[in-house]
Amino acid sequence: MEYRFSDRVSNLKPSAIREIFKYATDPAVISLSAGNPAPDAFPVDAVRACSEAVLQEQPIDALQYSVTEGLPALREDVAVFLKQHCSIATPGDAVLITSGAEQIMDLLGKSVLNEGDTVVCEEPSFIGALNSFRSYNAVLKGVPMQEDGMDLAKLEEILKTDKRVKFIYTIPNFQNPTGLTTSWEKRRGIYALAQKYNTLILEDNPYGDLRFAGEAIPAIKTLDTEGRVLYAGTFSKTISPGMRVGFAAGGSALIQKMVVCKQGSDVHTNIWSQLVIHRFLHGWDFEKHLKNLQKIYAQKYAVAEKALRETAPLLAFRPIEGGLFLWCTLPDSIPMPAYCKAAVLHKVCVVPGNAFLTDETQPCQSFRINYSSPTNEDLARGIAILGELAAKWPNA
Amino acid sequence: MEYRFSDRVSNLKPSAIREIFKYATDPAVISLSAGNPAPDAFPVDAVRACSEAVLQEQPIDALQYSVTEGLPALREDVAVFLKQHCSIATPGDAVLITSGAEQIMDLLGKSVLNEGDTVVCEEPSFIGALNSFRSYNAVLKGVPMQEDGMDLAKLEEILKTDKRVKFIYTIPNFQNPTGLTTSWEKRRGIYALAQKYNTLILEDNPYGDLRFAGEAIPAIKTLDTEGRVLYAGTFSKTISPGMRVGFAAGGSALIQKMVVCKQGSDVHTNIWSQLVIHRFLHGWDFEKHLKNLQKIYAQKYAVAEKALRETAPLLAFRPIEGGLFLWCTLPDSIPMPAYCKAAVLHKVCVVPGNAFLTDETQPCQSFRINYSSPTNEDLARGIAILGELAAKWPNA
Numbered sequence: 001m002e003y004r005f006s007d008r009v010s011n012l013k014p015s016a017i018r019e020i021f022k023y024a025t026d027p028a029v030i031s032l033s034a035g036n037p038a039p040d041a042f043p044v045d046a047v048r049a050c051s052e053a054v055l056q057e058q059p060i061d062a063l064q065y066s067v068t069e070g071l072p073a074l075r076e077d078v079a080v081f082l083k084q085h086c087s088i089a090t091p092g093d094a095v096l097i098t099s100g101a102e103q104i105m106d107l108l109g110k111s112v113l114n115e116g117d118t119v120v121c122e123e124p125s126f127i128g129a130l131n132s133f134r135s136y137n138a139v140l141k142g143v144p145m146q147e148d149g150m151d152l153a154k155l156e157e158i159l160k161t162d163k164r165v166k167f168i169y170t171i172p173n174f175q176n177p178t179g180l181t182t183s184w185e186k187r188r189g190i191y192a193l194a195q196k197y198n199t200l201i202l203e204d205n206p207y208g209d210l211r212f213a214g215e216a217i218p219a220i221k222t223l224d225t226e227g228r229v230l231y232a233g234t235f236s237k238t239i240s241p242g243m244r245v246g247f248a249a250g251g252s253a254l255i256q257k258m259v260v261c262k263q264g265s266d267v268h269t270n271i272w273s274q275l276v277i278h279r280f281l282h283g284w285d286f287e288k289h290l291k292n293l294q295k296i297y298a299q300k301y302a303v304a305e306k307a308l309r310e311t312a313p314l315l316a317f318r319p320i321e322g323g324l325f326l327w328c329t330l331p332d333s334i335p336m337p338a339y340c341k342a343a344v345l346h347k348v349c350v351v352p353g354n355a356f357l358t359d360e361t362q363p364c365q366s367f368r369i370n371y372s373s374p375t376n377e378d379l380a381r382g383i384a385i386l387g388e389l390a391a392k393w394p395n396a
Numbered sequence: 397m398e399y400r401f402s403d404r405v406s407n408l409k410p411s412a413i414r415e416i417f418k419y420a421t422d423p424a425v426i427s428l429s430a431g432n433p434a435p436d437a438f439p440v441d442a443v444r445a446c447s448e449a450v451l452q453e454q455p456i457d458a459l460q461y462s463v464t465e466g467l468p469a470l471r472e473d474v475a476v477f478l479k480q481h482c483s484i485a486t487p488g489d490a491v492l493i494t495s496g497a498e499q500i501m502d503l504l505g506k507s508v509l510n511e512g513d514t515v516v517c518e519e520p521s522f523i524g525a526l527n528s529f530r531s532y533n534a535v536l537k538g539v540p541m542q543e544d545g546m547d548l549a550k551l552e553e554i555l556k557t558d559k560r561v562k563f564i565y566t567i568p569n570f571q572n573p574t575g576l577t578t579s580w581e582k583r584r585g586i587y588a589l590a591q592k593y594n595t596l597i598l599e600d601n602p603y604g605d606l607r608f609a610g611e612a613i614p615a616i617k618t619l620d621t622e623g624r625v626l627y628a629g630t631f632s633k634t635i636s637p638g639m640r641v642g643f644a645a646g647g648s649a650l651i652q653k654m655v656v657c658k659q660g661s662d663v664h665t666n667i668w669s670q671l672v673i674h675r676f677l678h679g680w681d682f683e684k685h686l687k688n689l690q691k692i693y694a695q696k697y698a699v700a701e702k703a704l705r706e707t708a709p710l711l712a713f714r715p716i717e718g719g720l721f722l723w724c725t726l727p728d729s730i731p732m733p734a735y736c737k738a739a740v741l742h743k744v745c746v747v748p749g750n751a752f753l754t755d756e757t758q759p760c761q762s763f764r765i766n767y768s769s770p771t772n773e774d775l776a777r778g779i780a781i782l783g784e785l786a787a788k789w790p791n792a
Contacts, residue, residue, distance in 0.1 A: 001594070001622045003650050004562070006510045006532075044455040051447060063636035065432050099495055099640075099662040106431050110531060114402050131662035135506060136402075146494070166400070198397070226397045240459035242667040244495075254399050260408050263529035264503045266495040270666040271638040342558045353470040357552050 008115070008137045026347075030382035033349040035176065035324055036373040037237050038300060041293050043280065047240065049311040050279035054272065066271040068263045070097020070247070074278045078233070078247045081281075082221075086208075088231060090224045094252040096259060099269045101174055101206055101322075102232035105132035105264070107258040108230060108248075112166045113138050120199075121169040122150055124356030124364075129169060129204065139164070142358040147181030147318070152189045157350035159197035164333065167200035167230075168193075172220060173208040174323020175354045177368040181321065183374025184217050191223045200254075204232045209290050212298035213321035227251020235277055237291060237324070243273035247362055297322065299371060300379065302370035307380040317369075326369040327353070327385075334393045336365050346389055348382045404511065404533045426778035429745040431720055432769040433566075433570065433633050434696060437784075438688050439676070443636065444677035450668065462667035464659045466493020466643070470674045471669075474643045477677075478617075481773040484627060490648040493656060497602055497642035501528035501565075503654040503661070504598055504626060504644075508562045509534050513571070514556050516595075517565040519547055520752030520760075522572040525565060525600065530675040537561070538762055539548045541571065543714070545578030548585045555593035563596035563626075564589075568616060570603040572721020573752045573764040577717065580613050587619045600628045605686050607718035608694035621649020630746070631673055634686060637681075639669035691720070693768060698773065700767035703776040708783025713765075722765040725751070730789045732761050746776045755782045 042243035044120040054062050069075065077096040082088040082095075098104050115121070118198070121130065123142025132142055141158050150170065153209040159165055170190060182190070194201050203220045221231040230250035235243065248255065262268070280286070304326060308317055315328040330336055340352045350395075353366035371379055451456050465471065471491040478491075481537040492674065494500050501524070509515070511533035517526065521540025526536060537554050539546040545568065555561055566586060570580040578586070591598045599616045611653055617627040626646035631639065658664070676682070701721060704713055710726040724746075736748045749762035767775055 001596075001786075003596075003623075003653070004508065005653055006506065006508055009653060012653075014652075014656055014659070027671075029783065034461070039456045039460060042459045044459065047456075047459065048448070049449045050442070052452065054478075055440065055444045055447065059443075060438065061636045061638075063438045063443065064435065065416045065430070065632075065637045089583070099666075103662045104662065109413055110402065111405055112400065112402055114675065128660060128663065131656075135657055136658050147502065171651065181588075200397075200399075205713050227399075228397050240668075241461045242457075242459045244662055244664070244666050246675065249398065249726065250627075255406075255407060256410075257399070257401055259404060260410050260527075264408075264498065264524060264531050266499045266640055267524065268640070270495075270640050270669060272636075273666060286403075287663060322553065322696065325584055 003164050009135055010057065012131060014137055029344070029347045029349055030378045031349045031381050032369045032371070032374065033351045034370050034373045036219070036370070037241060037324070038188060038372040041296050042240055043284070043289060046275060046280055046284050050283065053279060054275045059166045059253050060273065062275050063270040066268045068271060069172060069260050071271060071274040072280060073208050074274050077278060077281045078249070082249055085362055087221055087223070088219060088221045090221065090248065092227055092252055093249050094255040096248045096255045096262070097269050097274060098146045098242070098246040098248055098262070099231045099246040099266055100236060101204065104230070104232040104248045107261045108167070109136040109138065110261045111254065112200070112258045116164065118162050119167060119169055120155065120165055121358065122171065122175060123358060124177055124353060125169065126204070127173060130358065138360040140144060145178055145180055145189055145330055147180065149180065149186035152193065153188060154192055155190070157191055157387070159199065165199050167242060169202045169204065170220070171204045171286050172217070173205055174210065174320060174325070177351070177353065178327040179317045179320035179323055179325045181217065187217065187220045188223060191220050192331050194228055194288045201229045202232065203229050206234050206237055207323035209238050209294060209295050210324070212294040212301065214321035220247070227254065230254060238293065239280060241279060243270065245269060245277055245385050273338065300371055300376065303376045304369070304383065305355070305381050307383035311384040313389065314390040315386060324370055324372045326371060328369055330390065332365065333395060334390060336367060339389065339393065340367055342389055343386060344388040348385045350386070405531055408527060421521045424530045425745055426679060426774045428765045428770065428778050429715040429747045430766050432626045432766070433637060433720070434692055435546065436770045437692050438636055439680070439685060442676055442680050443672060448671045448677065451673060454671065456667040458671050462664045464655050466491070466665060467667060467670040467674060470670050472643070473674060473677045478488045478645055482615055482618070484615060484617045484645065486617065486623060488623055488648055489645050490651040492651050492657070492658070493643045493644040493665050493670060494644055496602065496632060496640040496663055497628045498524050498528065500626070500628040500642060500644045501525045501555055503532065503657045504563070505529050505532040506651065506657045507653045508596070512560065514558050515562045515563060515565055516561055516568065517754065518571060520573055520749060521565065522600070524753055526754065528550045541574055541576055541577065545576065545582035546586065548582060548589065550603060551586065552589055552708070555589055555595065561593070561595050563598050565598045565600065566616070566765065568607065569601055570716060572723070572751065573721050573747070574723040575714065575716035575719055575721045583616045585614050590624055593597060597625045598628065599625050600702045602630050602633055605634050605717035606689060606693050606720070607696065608690040609753060610717035614734060616693065617645070622694060623650065624649060634689065635673055639666065639673070641665060641669050643674055666697065696767055696772065699772045699775050700765070700779065702728040703779035707780040708786065710772070710786040711782060718765055720768045722767060723762055724765055728761065729791060730786060732763060735785065735789070736763055738785055744781045744783050746782070
């Protein structure tokens with residue numbers, strides 16, 4: 001039969017990244033397109049031990065239905081971690097365990113967005129979040145990213161003129177896709193503007209724990225005294241994305257509404273994985289584990305940086321201090337879409353930068369590289385192929 | 397700060413069941429209010445063995461990101477099971493693995509419902525699904541349940557006059573909350589009406605494998621030749637609800653749209669649990685496991701039925717042939733809401749029937765009992781307390 005889709009989603013397309021993944025499954029192709037953590041970063045032995053203990057000692061807890069808010073002990077772990085590790089302790093806040101941080105985008109969208117409402121986001125930004133907001137028929141307004149975060153003048157211009165802004169979406173640490181980090185000044189500026197124009201902030205911090213250089217900058221959430229910031233965190237980058245366990249911290253009235261929405265969405269997050277993560281946080285040294293991850297990422301990044309400098313000098317990029325992504329920009333003489341297609345034919349996959357724009361049809365000279373998933377050899381070889389492709393581009 | 401919620405969800409409240417759960421956590425209270433599978437029905441040893449094998453042999457597969465559609469091997473398992481076990485094999489259909497069957501309600505809602513569109517459902521019906529549809533601002537129109545399923549004349553009346561019906565929602569086997577099973581004639585009738593008025597059917601079948609008496613009736617989906625029926629299944633009742641693994645089978649264009657929506661919702665379902673279920677289906681005898689479950693449920697149901705007949709003769713109920721629920725109806729002289737509240741004070745929790753209505757404010761003399769979660773002793777004692785409460789009701 002002919003399906004009649006809702007107006008919200010009829011124009012929603014599979015993300016460009018997913019389309020590229022189809023090529024990336026060819027084992028001959030070097031994929032620099034994923035957003036996957038480094039496979040050797042997974043604490044496999046610890047997960048096995050924790051899971052065995054859970055299934056031994058509390059099998060029914062792990063297999064039975066559970067509460068929508070999330071395992072109370074894990075919510076407490078998250079609250080303690082946020083307080084001790086990140087100095088986040090907004091009075092009146094609550095914690096919700098979600099099925100990955102992506103679900104936070106979905107639940108916030110459902111909770112606050114009427115069709116036609118505006119979400120202000122960084123330009124470019126994380127395509128998964130943008131698509132989630134699009135699925136509620138939100139209007140996306142992008143604020144260009146500068147070296148130290150959003151252009152605050154442009155942000156204020158939007159907030160001043162658009163009365164339908166429901167929230168500002170920002171990834172302050174090692175942003176996806178640019179790798180940029182928002183400065184402390186700009187974090188304070190974003191919070192001040194959100195206060196002035198009375199809007200929410202969705203602070204998405206999946207990569208903050210993957211800092212391998214420079215000094216940590218406090219979260220915007222640390223400035224929050226009134227539940228204005230919904231903070232999104234995840235265990236996807238630090239323990240396992242396959243488990244789909246994320247967490248939101250925000251004003252309890254907002255969290256309560258998100259709980260009601262989650263009830264009608266997936267009832268609760270896989271409780272077995274929640275119990276395993278809870279055990280991991282208690283039985284293992286999480287801080288030491290994070291340090292180990294940071295070491296792994298520093299080493300991999302060094303490989304990528306060296307290869308870029310030595311074998312791909314035509315690709316401009318900004319050095320990063322953490323996260324999973326590098327943002328490469330081509331000289332004007334090389335058209336980015338044609339270049340990315342040619343790269344696939346040369347067996348290297350990257351993500352065309354326009355995929356991350358609020359309007360994909362806009363021109364863009366950049367593309368995203370992931371350095372964490374491939375082996376060091378593939379990483380160096382893939383970048384060298386990209387470099388050669390640029391160097392040999394006709395008339396480049 | 398004062399939150400401004402979307403129109404869709406501003407009136408959405410936590411379900412009455414959840415509110416009752418708060419009392420149910422009191423260990424002195426006998427909870428007949430949950431929808432939990434019997435704890436002794438969980439294949440704990442098999443899950444442990446499968447999980448150990450997965451983490452031993454393919455730990456990175458289990459912990460890394462995976463594809464939104466679901467583990468290809470598990471999708472194939474589901475397709476084979478549906479074909480061999482249920483005679484479901486609509487040409488052109490695809491399978492999607494979801495985070496529990498509840499997510500199918502959410503993804504279908506997002507995919508097809510514009511605000512103000514109509515969902516036709518059984519009256520009473522599963523509150524989780526109703527709330528999911530409500531969260532897209534759908535209009536719910538209830539069709540009264542008769543002994544053998546929906547009143548088809550009433551169903552046609554709605555389909556004939558309401559041009560905004562997007563789908564019919566039905567639970568043909570051991571319906572939640574009534575325990576009723578839709579006859580083969582009515583299944584054919586529902587399909588014929590859906591064809592005549594060109595609407596979709598969402599066939600939700602969480603309990604079909606829990607039949608302990610009578611003859612199985614083919615799914616509506618077996619009649620489907622054109623992708624008109626979206627079939628929702630789950631491993632929650634047969635393996636573990638805590639894992640949150642469900643599956644949808646439907647026309648591939650519809651499934652594709654749901655995949656795009658799932659991408660923006662939770663990216664993919666916990667892949668560790670998907671791999672464990674895949675191993676379980678191959679390493680263990682699933683048919684034998686189902687037979688064992690049916691035996692467990694038959695025994696528990698016998699306890700409930702005996703207790704109702706012997707100790708609670710004022711509670712009218714229809715015998716069931718499977719599933720998790722019994723629907724009890726009070727004499728007109730006992731007001732149901734007051735009775736359910738009094739039951740809590742007597743340390744027995746049930747779910748007031750009006751919670752399952754499209755309009756909760758309508759009068760209702762029934763309440764739902766779950767017989768699968770409590771121990772046999774608690775079950776018999778709980779029902780006896782309910783019987784005594786009815787018998788001693790003033791002026792009853």
